[in-house]
Amino acid sequence: MKKIRAAVIGATGYTGRDTIEILLSHRFAEVTYLTASSDDSVPASSMHPRLTGRCGLDIEPLNFDKLADTADAALCCLPHKVSMGFVPQMLEKGLKVVDFSADYRIKDVEVYQEHYAPHTDKDNIARAVYGLPELYRSELKGADLAANPGCFPTGSILGIAPLLNSQVIDPSDICVSAVSGATGAGKKPSPGLHFPNHNENIRPYKIGSHRHMPEIEQICAAVAGDEVNVLFQPHIGSFDRGIISSIYTRPVKDLSQAELEDLFKDFYECEPFVQVLDSPPEVKNVANTNYCHIYPAAVKGRIAVFTAIDNLVKGASGQAVQNMNIMFGIDEKEGLL
Amino acid sequence: MKKIRAAVIGATGYTGRDTIEILLSHRFAEVTYLTASSDDSVPASSMHPRLTGRCGLDIEPLNFDKLADTADAALCCLPHKVSMGFVPQMLEKGLKVVDFSADYRIKDVEVYQEHYAPHTDKDNIARAVYGLPELYRSELKGADLAANPGCFPTGSILGIAPLLNSQVIDPSDICVSAVSGATGAGKKPSPGLHFPNHNENIRPYKIGSHRHMPEIEQICAAVAGDEVNVLFQPHIGSFDRGIISSIYTRPVKDLSQAELEDLFKDFYECEPFVQVLDSPPEVKNVANTNYCHIYPAAVKGRIAVFTAIDNLVKGASGQAVQNMNIMFGIDEKEGLL
Amino acid sequence: MKKIRAAVIGATGYTGRDTIEILLSHRFAEVTYLTASSDDSVPASSMHPRLTGRCGLDIEPLNFDKLADTADAALCCLPHKVSMGFVPQMLEKGLKVVDFSADYRIKDVEVYQEHYAPHTDKDNIARAVYGLPELYRSELKGADLAANPGCFPTGSILGIAPLLNSQVIDPSDICVSAVSGATGAGKKPSPGLHFPNHNENIRPYKIGSHRHMPEIEQICAAVAGDEVNVLFQPHIGSFDRGIISSIYTRPVKDLSQAELEDLFKDFYECEPFVQVLDSPPEVKNVANTNYCHIYPAAVKGRIAVFTAIDNLVKGASGQAVQNMNIMFGIDEKEGLL
Amino acid sequence: MKKIRAAVIGATGYTGRDTIEILLSHRFAEVTYLTASSDDSVPASSMHPRLTGRCGLDIEPLNFDKLADTADAALCCLPHKVSMGFVPQMLEKGLKVVDFSADYRIKDVEVYQEHYAPHTDKDNIARAVYGLPELYRSELKGADLAANPGCFPTGSILGIAPLLNSQVIDPSDICVSAVSGATGAGKKPSPGLHFPNHNENIRPYKIGSHRHMPEIEQICAAVAGDEVNVLFQPHIGSFDRGIISSIYTRPVKDLSQAELEDLFKDFYECEPFVQVLDSPPEVKNVANTNYCHIYPAAVKGRIAVFTAIDNLVKGASGQAVQNMNIMFGIDEKEGLL
Known part of the structure; x- marks a missing residue:
């Protein structure tokens, strides 16, 4: 079986780090691309010393073409209000996206805008499935955009x-x-x-x-x-x-x-x-x-x-991997034992 | 002004220790007697190493005559259900008592007995004032038994x-x-x-x-x-x-x-x-x-x-000293700045 | 490939629990038998609530025949001085043993006896390899008894x-x-x-x-x-x-x-x-x-x-799994990414 | 007895806060003036919410005339390299100074300059007594500048x-x-x-x-x-x-x-x-x-x-008060029971 190639977008924070660590022991997925908003590339292990000897990738500025070439799934750990500026292009490039931000969670755009900011990607709100498998597993199976719940x-x-x-x-x-x-x-x-x-x-x-x-x-x-x-x-x-x-x-x-x-x-x-x-x-x-x-x-x-x-796990990175597993049709528990 | 001589009854626990420490900087009170249920005396500093060089007293088996001779106030840190076995004699010996247990807090003896044990000193329940100065200051002024509130x-x-x-x-x-x-x-x-x-x-x-x-x-x-x-x-x-x-x-x-x-x-x-x-x-x-x-x-x-x-302070030892101060008619804040 | 069947002997402590958790994500080994010194069996998840839904085994009294029937490897988390009373029979039953105690670490039996107790299994001391792979990897490859180092x-x-x-x-x-x-x-x-x-x-x-x-x-x-x-x-x-x-x-x-x-x-x-x-x-x-x-x-x-x-990991359970991997000839890093 | 009027210079940090708290229960000293490098005054209790209801002073920009009018002692909690820019004027105004920084601790100015910065108040280095009472008590008694030791x-x-x-x-x-x-x-x-x-x-x-x-x-x-x-x-x-x-x-x-x-x-x-x-x-x-x-x-x-x-106490604020006590000839333990 070909492994899912997973990109972690916004890999410098705690949820990015935990996502990388969870995927290290995932049998059917591997991390292939790490990005951050910085202009320079840095080794993942210098940003997260826990990863020394465990992940040889750099964290690089996001390039959508490279993303499309290297990844099937985007685990998008960008902050609220930032994420919606990047997710549309990830979807266009054909990736399945699990978005950690609140940007696609709130279906009523006015409610979203009251608590966050003007929404710049309203079209994709309906497309997003709320990524709580216990309530939305069947919808998640066919989804290409999961809005990973808040913790x-x-x-x-x-x-x-x-x-x-x-x-x-x-x-x-x-x-x-x-x-x-x-x-x-x-x-x-x-x-x-x-x-x-x-x-x-x-x-x-x-x-x-x-x-x-x-x-x-x-x-x-x-x-x-x-x-x-x-x-x-x-x-x-x-x-x-x-x-x-x-x-x-x-x-x-x-x-x-x-x-x-x-x-x-x-x-x-x-x-x-x-x-x-x-x-x-x-x-x-x-x-x-x-x-x-x-x-x-x-x-x-x-x-x-x-x-x-x-x-950080069921409240963020672990649930995101669970969602990814469901979206790709593999055992939901993989990487999460 | 003659200092209040304070005994700490049940001095081996955290509330006993904190009571001793608070009284170290009290200008108008001094600790004169420490007791515990053990048969042997031990230096307070071996039970509470924080007190090394600060308190030279031993923690001794309780002797009511010695208590009466050495103390004006009893700060009674005994556990629930134990305290009521000792408080009556302290009162008989003429001490003012601040009791840390629940034994004199609950006015309805049936409610007490439902949650704790058969009450063995019902007579003194009415005599006790609930030691929350913010609500019962005026009653505390004349009291000889304060039921120090739970934390x-x-x-x-x-x-x-x-x-x-x-x-x-x-x-x-x-x-x-x-x-x-x-x-x-x-x-x-x-x-x-x-x-x-x-x-x-x-x-x-x-x-x-x-x-x-x-x-x-x-x-x-x-x-x-x-x-x-x-x-x-x-x-x-x-x-x-x-x-x-x-x-x-x-x-x-x-x-x-x-x-x-x-x-x-x-x-x-x-x-x-x-x-x-x-x-x-x-x-x-x-x-x-x-x-x-x-x-x-x-x-x-x-x-x-x-x-x-x-x-341990407003919820126990500090409030007890506050109550003692009120009962003895001195500045309520003494020792508690 | 047939999975290594691993027993955790002395599964009630922290090292036992961590060993079980590490093996949950091991691709080529599985936990098959858990034991403790108690007379009764209890679900592993009631002893270690972290394991609820993750490990359905009971922790049972040790039975050497059942051990031989269900396991290829014994990860023996018994305390110092206790372990040497059980390891000989595990070896006799043909299991490969990683022992967490100090009982087989010290080659000079007099030094052992000065710090611990009279040694009751002197014959197996020489057989044991000190389980620090960085120094003793080649010896560990052929060993059937590894003395897992102290933390x-x-x-x-x-x-x-x-x-x-x-x-x-x-x-x-x-x-x-x-x-x-x-x-x-x-x-x-x-x-x-x-x-x-x-x-x-x-x-x-x-x-x-x-x-x-x-x-x-x-x-x-x-x-x-x-x-x-x-x-x-x-x-x-x-x-x-x-x-x-x-x-x-x-x-x-x-x-x-x-x-x-x-x-x-x-x-x-x-x-x-x-x-x-x-x-x-x-x-x-x-x-x-x-x-x-x-x-x-x-x-x-x-x-x-x-x-x-x-x-608990490189200092105990992780290193034990690393040793087990080496002794069974599989990738040393398995389960430890 | 007239109380020592104590100013805390640089009152926004942890040592400043602890110094204020220690002085709250000091019988023979009181805090009269608090300063910081900011341009504005703020209530001490908004900077240190622990002080709410306990200290009504503002923390003000340092004014040397006001300092001289309101204080006998300056407890100077300014950082290394900053302190030496202010201590000379405090001494000129006739205050006794306990300085928390390293600026007057090192007698060999070259060693100081190697580790810190060019020294701008060399004249007062010799005047300063190293504020470790256990070794320098007698010198401290007559001193007007104590260099409070590092923690x-x-x-x-x-x-x-x-x-x-x-x-x-x-x-x-x-x-x-x-x-x-x-x-x-x-x-x-x-x-x-x-x-x-x-x-x-x-x-x-x-x-x-x-x-x-x-x-x-x-x-x-x-x-x-x-x-x-x-x-x-x-x-x-x-x-x-x-x-x-x-x-x-x-x-x-x-x-x-x-x-x-x-x-x-x-x-x-x-x-x-x-x-x-x-x-x-x-x-x-x-x-x-x-x-x-x-x-x-x-x-x-x-x-x-x-x-x-x-x-923060024997390593800073408590030792500073101990030094102040010695310099003013009062009981060394005052405020520190």
Whole structure:
């Protein structure tokens, strides 16, 4: 079998690095091209010393012809608002694209524009499939553009969807209090993430206004077939990897703890990467894996759901490889064991 | 002025150690007696190497006569269910007592017994004043027994009380999602707190059943003059000190962000240790201090409040010294600058 | 090609867990049998929640017949002094064994017995090959028993060997000051590793007496062809994974920085997992990999060498898989990309 | 008694903040003036949110007249090379100055200039007393300029001085391998200290060339009355506060472990802040204190000494207050209990 040739576009950040590392042990894909916005080429191993001796490629300025010659798939790790300037040409060149940015996630362009910027590639929004395989696997199979979900939306939606799908909660009363590790904030140094400031710390941020909120609501509304109101509140903690999402909802029918667990186990029965636990999840148990651990609980007249993922793997690079695998028709789990 | 002679009962744990350290720089109090349940005396500095050269006392088996001879105040750091076996004799000997356990916090003995154990000192429950100076300062002034609040209740109540007091929220719809540092779990080694298991981790625990819940509800109900329903959900994070409490409530009247901030600033105007901020709090900014930082926010039709305290200081030893200061009629801030 | 069937003996600890995880992505080996000293079987995923959905095996009491029936290789993660009670029967049953303990590392049985315990399987000591492929690859190819090196010796020896091999330093004046992450202390909770005690900490331990010292000296002496004196001093830091070894030696001939780097690059030219850097190594850059990063430096009349490894991977489970690969004649790097 | 009025010059960094916090509980001193190089005044509490409600001063542009009017002591936290541009005028205005920079530590101006920059205030170098009270207390009593030691030199010198003073080691063969917490690198964000890069990490830096080396050698030579050669190698770890210095020396006479401990205990017998332990020190046990914990050990023909300090307290702000106390003739321990 011929290997999928994968390009990582925007390979200098954490998601680019993790994508490269995941693909190192992928049996049916290989990294063939790495790009960044810089004018100069640098060895991948000087940008990411972890890759020393493991990846001999340079990270080069993006050249679309070279991209077309060397790659079948583009894993596009460019930032929000930047990605939509490059994705159209990747598609034109015939590549299948998994885009990590928010640019193709929000179907309602006005909502996108309210939270991000004027959209410059509206035509391709409809073409993009939201890259959460647990909800959109069949659409992803034929897609050439997957909009890889945000890390917070991944953790939130996987916890909320089974409840909305079964119509057992009030869709207008959902609160998500989530804590992410610091890699979620990206690679650029800032006072807030300076080690002596952030170590031994935890703090809420973007109070009531995080732009992951509309993304969560859009997908939840699609599952519910109804309007959904989610208060999403992120926090950032002093650990590297992982998101714990604590989701508080209001049931509209009585469910015992056993019924609740069954509801989740049924919903995710065939999912390789979602595990419904009998006890609370911990981010450490999913760190460096593509797994999502979920624990639902009936508590004091509410339904609480706790989910844990690695923000850089199931929340970004791992899910992107999972999407790529699906789009190319190979075993979804490949590279992600 | 004669110094308050303070005994620390149960001096081997983290709260005992922090109490000793706080009193080292107290101008009007001195530690005179340290006890533990062991049969043997050990130097305080061998139990707590931080105290080497700073505290020459031994930690001794508790002797009530010696206690009466050497101390005016007992800062009782014994565990829940143990404390009530010792506090009565301390009071009989004429000491003023600040008790760190839950044994005298819950006024409804049935609620206590449901969450803890049969109560063996019911007579003194009514005598105890809940040691949250921001709500009970005047009662504390004449008290000889203060029930020092739990760390989670301190962070929760300080965030909820102004809203209930002004009757601007629905008292039946309050959700507190809190994250504590690991010192909150105490000094006894366990698999869950073994460094390689807990480092780089965060996890919810005691799902829907934490025994701090009735304590929070009791005080909140007193403030509200009405029944209150609080869903309190703790998490434990991989840092030493601090609690961030994220409180989600449902307003019953419209409040602008400015009105909301004013409400909190008015409520805490004269409080030395509660600071209402204009931006989200961080546990790091209150670590090793007796301060509580609060930020309320009007968000998406809800009112969210975020509070940060040090669980061992404002959540335990610092608040105990604050209570002792009030009970002895000296400057409340002494030792706590 | 038929897959190597690998048993992990002593699968409940960190090295057992990491060995299982590494083998999940190994193309030519699969885990077939997991054992522990307990009387009962438990799912691997309940012992190691990271393995939920990834490994369906139970961890069972060791049965040698079942071992012989199900496995070709035994990766024996039993503790020092315990391992030698089980390895003989594994060899008798025809398995190839990689033993993680110190039991077969020390060739001089008296030295072993001074640091550990009376040896109960002296016959097999000579049969065992020290499992550091960079020095003993050819012997490992035909071996049926590899004594997997200690984590500290791996980091130390890889930094010292090139210098001793070239006879450019005084073999009697070598000092290794090493800092390990906390997983090196194993899985058993203890006061010293209780999170609130160990977090934000670093401390030396086993002052001047660590039992890794004779192991380091034995291998270094073999390389030097002479007696070697190494002062090895370990420290434990508040991070999960990795060892930084700072090695201070006395040169017996003048070497420029460039000559020194060339000496190391020549020595490790063909080694897949040893990378000689142009700048100081960091444990983070080798965490979760089987790589060793090395930086030698000519400083103030001394030669200093800095090495970084992951104590659980190149220092344990990864190196064991590397040894297994060599012993079975397959690509040494398999499973370790 | 009139309180010492203390100005903190350069109050925006970590040492400035810690100096302010220490002085909050000082009975005989108060902070009266805070300055920074900015053109605008900002509340100290907006620069350091920890100070909210605790310090009402602004941090202002430095005005020497105002300084002279408001302060008796200047605690000058300006950076190396900057400080010497301001200290002369502070002295002229009649203030006693404790300078945190290296500018007045190195007596040999050529050595200073080799490691830092051309010296612009050579006249005052001789006037400055090296602010290590354990060695220079009597000189400090009459001084008006104290050169507060570097953090690494403090930890190193306190471990080496007793040995050199007793002439029991070879002064030409001293190696210090030290690990500092991240606050030692200052407040300015950089890629190396970005949380996701530095967390879970440890790395050596400034290989063989750290400018603290000549400072250590100068003071050690003064103690030894002889030339001294120290190889000083710093590392930076992923914790906030503290330095562990592991010092490896070569004895010139035989000393038992007991004799060695006695030597240190005698040397530091009257020192309030230096504690000679019977077991290895830990940085956690001195964090947020002005104490130095020391453990000397006779090992394998060497003498090893391990010291622990808090780099921001005994290594900076605490030692500065200790020096101020001595210079003003008050109890050296004031504010530092």
